[in-house]
Amino acid sequence: MSEKIPIANSINYVHVEALNERTYKNLVPYTSDMKTTKTFLFAAIDMILRYITELNEHDSPVIKNGLRTPAEYRKMFTFEIDDQGSDLYDILANCERILETTVRSGHPRFINQLSQGVDTISLVGEMITSTINANMFTYEVAPVFNLMEESVLTHMRDCCGWPKQGPLSKNGDGVLAPGGALSNLYAVLAAKHYAFPQIKKGGIQNGLRPAMVISKHCHYSMKRAAAILSIGTDQVYEVDPDESGRVTAENIEEKILYCQSLGLTVFFVAITAGTTVFGAFDPIEEVSVICRKYNVWLHVDGAWGGSTLLSPKTKHLLQGIDKADSFTWNPHKLMSIHLQCSAILIRHLNVLQEANQMCAGYLFQPDKHYETSLDTGDKTIQCGRHVDILKLWLGWKARGHLGYAEHVEGLVENAKFFYEALLKREPYFRMVMKPPFINVCFWYVPSSLQHYDQTTLEYKQRLDKVAPKIKERMMNSGTMMIGYQRLDDYPNFFRAIISNPATTKGDIVAMIDTIHELGHDL
Amino acid sequence: MSEKIPIANSINYVHVEALNERTYKNLVPYTSDMKTTKTFLFAAIDMILRYITELNEHDSPVIKNGLRTPAEYRKMFTFEIDDQGSDLYDILANCERILETTVRSGHPRFINQLSQGVDTISLVGEMITSTINANMFTYEVAPVFNLMEESVLTHMRDCCGWPKQGPLSKNGDGVLAPGGALSNLYAVLAAKHYAFPQIKKGGIQNGLRPAMVISKHCHYSMKRAAAILSIGTDQVYEVDPDESGRVTAENIEEKILYCQSLGLTVFFVAITAGTTVFGAFDPIEEVSVICRKYNVWLHVDGAWGGSTLLSPKTKHLLQGIDKADSFTWNPHKLMSIHLQCSAILIRHLNVLQEANQMCAGYLFQPDKHYETSLDTGDKTIQCGRHVDILKLWLGWKARGHLGYAEHVEGLVENAKFFYEALLKREPYFRMVMKPPFINVCFWYVPSSLQHYDQTTLEYKQRLDKVAPKIKERMMNSGTMMIGYQRLDDYPNFFRAIISNPATTKGDIVAMIDTIHELGHDL
Structure with missing residues (x-):
């Protein structure tokens, strides 16, 4: 890393500075002195908590400062490995920068693909799984x-x-x-x-x-x-x-x-x-x-x-x-x-x-x-x-059968709300079909296209270009994220999938507004 | 879980009891109140630290109380899911029991298969990876x-x-x-x-x-x-x-x-x-x-x-x-x-x-x-x-090229020490071959077999039964773990692979002693 990245420090009993000039040799399994290992793990959890806290701000961007070019990311990170290792402060500073620049797929307004939010129970499941580092192949090593x-x-x-x-x-x-x-x-x-x-x-x-x-x-x-x-x-x-x-x-x-x-x-x-x-x-x-x-x-x-x-x-x-x-x-x-x-x-x-x-x-x-x-x-x-089972088992134990039933029903309810909200926004929004489930598929139709005959090839060709353009603007601004694609004879359309329990009806309305804002002049 | 499992609490600012009667709904992404999420994550880290600390005690068992039967584990855990979810205290108590009963593949005396120890940098890499929960399929979601x-x-x-x-x-x-x-x-x-x-x-x-x-x-x-x-x-x-x-x-x-x-x-x-x-x-x-x-x-x-x-x-x-x-x-x-x-x-x-x-x-x-x-x-x-890359990249950045060179050389050195220590223990220990690399393959030959003609079928048949029997005793006592197998015409022999940087020469000698102790009467 060319410049030193400062690490924010929100937990006052974690002294991140103590990791300066400490190396992996000060960590388990290279030493049995737990001091540095403790500081390192707590500092990581501190970062994770800050990241999750930011996700709770629904108006915060899905990608801070938008998607950058490969060249820009390569400048921000030194991906190359040196002969000498970095100290632990640098290792954490890299993690901080990763958390800062990442596409926040746990954000309530990320509906590009899977969008479950940061599931805290899964996270703890993965932490325990990685600590044990077991291998499923035989009973004797993972009974x-x-x-x-x-x-x-x-x-x-x-x-x-x-x-x-x-x-x-x-x-x-x-x-x-x-x-x-x-x-x-x-x-x-x-x-x-x-x-x-x-x-x-x-x-x-x-x-x-x-x-x-x-x-x-x-x-x-x-x-x-x-x-x-x-x-x-x-x-x-x-x-x-x-x-x-x-x-x-x-x-x-x-x-x-x-x-x-x-x-x-x-x-x-x-x-x-x-x-x-x-x-x-x-x-x-x-x-x-x-x-x-x-x-x-x-x-x-x-x-x-x-x-x-x-x-x-x-x-x-x-x-x-x-x-x-x-x-x-x-x-x-x-x-x-x-x-x-x-x-x-x-x-x-x-x-x-x-x-x-x-x-x-x-x-x-x-x-x-x-x-x-x-x-x-x-x-x-x-x-x-x-071991993929621990996070699933813990998640299921915590919710019980009734919790998951409620979860699925809530998502279906949100999709219905999304669909009805889009219907109200005709002619800017046009449905591909009534959602059979949670997927909500629709076109955004800017004013310039609203008076076209929808059966013409020219209309389809122009409509086909709308979603990619809106997506490009969306990625550059980083405000939200939604997927699009062609299918069969349909020109490019958006597919929204809301499966994050944190996504509210307010988020849905805000996302519809964002698409309109980014696309109305096309 | 039938009985309440108490959770040890070594960090006095984590109040695990606060998780009693709190549920997944008190966690992100179901709420934006971070209080319970913080306590939950810190309590998990606390458990992980305790586990790692125990691994540092080289004389502690690889499996506490030895490998149990499926029926015993099924009694210790309630694997079944109920209609109502468990509270977060119960979720953590399950994690604690898992950490207590697990095969400790990060233990310095686990040389059954992969045996890298708990690599703290990998662990932090996995924590950040799971938090971001990204998907490698496209640049736009994981640039x-x-x-x-x-x-x-x-x-x-x-x-x-x-x-x-x-x-x-x-x-x-x-x-x-x-x-x-x-x-x-x-x-x-x-x-x-x-x-x-x-x-x-x-x-x-x-x-x-x-x-x-x-x-x-x-x-x-x-x-x-x-x-x-x-x-x-x-x-x-x-x-x-x-x-x-x-x-x-x-x-x-x-x-x-x-x-x-x-x-x-x-x-x-x-x-x-x-x-x-x-x-x-x-x-x-x-x-x-x-x-x-x-x-x-x-x-x-x-x-x-x-x-x-x-x-x-x-x-x-x-x-x-x-x-x-x-x-x-x-x-x-x-x-x-x-x-x-x-x-x-x-x-x-x-x-x-x-x-x-x-x-x-x-x-x-x-x-x-x-x-x-x-x-x-x-x-x-x-x-x-x-995302499998983050933990690798962080681990490599931290060690640098020179750190990994030293790591590999250290393991080769340990294997050489192991081999030489076994040679000194003839006729109880007999090498299958001089180790070409880190794998050390050998037979344990109890006194009862030492005077046999090694070319006879009876010798081979009896020797073939020794390693499985020692392994069984080992698994029941939980003291250490090593793999065995037949190969080509060779009767069952042990294969030791030491790739955990925490494993010392003292561990190697102790493991040789353990095998002798478990097998000398066979």
């Missing part, structure tokens, strides 16, 4: 975390209504994965092994041509799984959703039959509970009937919408989930848990293990003195695995 | 972290001596992945796309039979990658290492030719820099000549041994790494960074992006107002991606 994960996954599967099976009376299988894309990959891997167990050893041979049928609005990780598994994206057949963003069972069946007519073997159907952009819920029950008829694995990607199972008022959106073969559900989205925490749930007992196990002797010794079925490592595609 | 990752990966590639290429003068590509198994998977994915770009769309077709040649001592994730990619584990041809655990280039070539004679197309060779059990380093330079000759991608798995590049005294072990096409290197192993932090480095500029990109419009809008090449999300197989 409590493995039992905790098994218990929570069992509960999540209970929410799906899956039956108990086998000698251990388990309601299925699963694992926490580093994100929904990998959970979806797990689903395709399991389905592949279920349909074609010979591929694990033999590979794709003898003219076998596996195929997948998915909704066009499925998350892109479904298609990528086909690339990874060497099935090929050409063998992924997409079904067009209707204007509400949902596929129909008839269209799925049609596509399966079409694939069969081409000599392909459809082994996997994926639909979505809460699509990425629209937040639409595909009809699970109806599609499951078709999948059963053709003996095809049904995967439901509920990375986003799976948490609707948590409220009796919303769980009807997932009707039929008891018939799914696999289910992705990300607590790091709607349940406010910090990154990363994604569950892949599999209704079948042994397929995950059979598909992925390699029986590495140095980790999974067959002669251990405890039940080796408690070693989860051999059913994952990782080896070492981070 | 500083993306630039930081690019800078650190560039430096890691510089350590490999890879040349600058292309209009941006980059020395290759790469990404941080959730663990070495996934880094290795990335390598196979990249190599597959490099050799057979048609598979991404078309799948494995027309009788194409891709094959991989690996060392038999490669990490099991290499073979699993073949299962995931539908190449099939039968198409993974293993080369036997010599008695030092290293493959020869001649044997690799022989296997490539053998595959060709079967009509297979070898596209990938994997060797290891620091094998899992022995810590052996395959001869990269020699193997690279063969790979160039047959136009095959060379992957070096340096998950464990990659960090030898950090010292001028050890980097010769990786001679030839400048010719590798891809390289796995886990800072969460030898560099003491907390889980998870693994780098996959690729010498080629665009293959990662070309192999994995799906161009999802809602994340990777082509009309962004900044260079979209800074959006790393489309070259990964994740979507959301945890």
